[in-house]
Amino acid sequence: MNLRPHLSLLAPVVAAVLMSACATPGTPDASAVLPAADDPIHRHALVREPAPTPDWTRLRQTLNEATRNAPGVTVGAGDAQGLKIEIPVADGFASGSTVIRPSLASALDTIAPSLASEAGVAIKVVGHTDSQGSEMINLRLSIDRAEAVVAYLATRGVAPERLTADGRGEADPLTGNATEEGRARNRRVELLLRATP
CATH class of the missing domain: 3.30.1330.60 (OmpA-like domain)
Structure with a gap:
């Protein structure tokens, strides 16, 4: 039995699987990574309150x-x-x-x-x-x-x-x-x- 024709059908499938495994995952939604500005727990990481100006x-x-x-x-x-x-x-x-x-x-x-x-x-x-x-x-x-x-x-x-x-x-x-x-x-x-x- 000649397997050559069957292998030629599998080649594109194997290539697609390998490509998807090596591909860079999509960039996640920025809101899922960065804390929201109105989040009181993480606000200190986003905004540093300036020191009051001395009188x-x-x-x-x-x-x-x-x-x-x-x-x-x-x-x-x-x-x-x-x-x-x-x-x-x-x-x-x-x-x-x-x-x-x-x-x-x-x-x-x-x-x-x-x-x-x-x-x-x-x-x-x-x-x-x-x-x-x-x-x-x-x-x-x-x-x-x-x-x-x-x-x-x-x-x-x-x-x-x-x-x-x-x-x-x-x-x-x-x-x-x-x-x-x-x-x-x-x-x-x-x-x-x-x-x-």
Whole structure:
């Protein structure tokens, strides 16, 4: 029996089966894959709510009122970019230490509620030292102290994702380091407040 004619009839069927198996499936309906915009469960994946724009004038007034009885704490004039808060730490840390002392804790406690309530404000904490000792040790110490302040503020309700730490060591003195008074003034922590990106 000659199978050749029967095979020729099967060839198109086999080819169709193979083609359908290899074909790319059709594109599914986009609504079946993407969550609907009015779906409250998935809305966060589609739309990121922008952070509120800070009212720098009001925030500065609030911080000035809060720090009225905090010795040495100054709130800068501010501008469209934000504000700077300067906190002296001559007594805020023991020499060479990153443990926050009560005087610094008290100053941070006065400003933490105002900072915690401002969701649209990012806070960069910058540590500064005097020039006593090694420049590299002072740089590391200033960073570690800034990180200690960040950790402290986070325990006082400021969202950790809004906080960053940096240190300048002895690189940005406010005055000379020749006297103890000058060195004490240069030991400080600055909080740079900017709009959340």
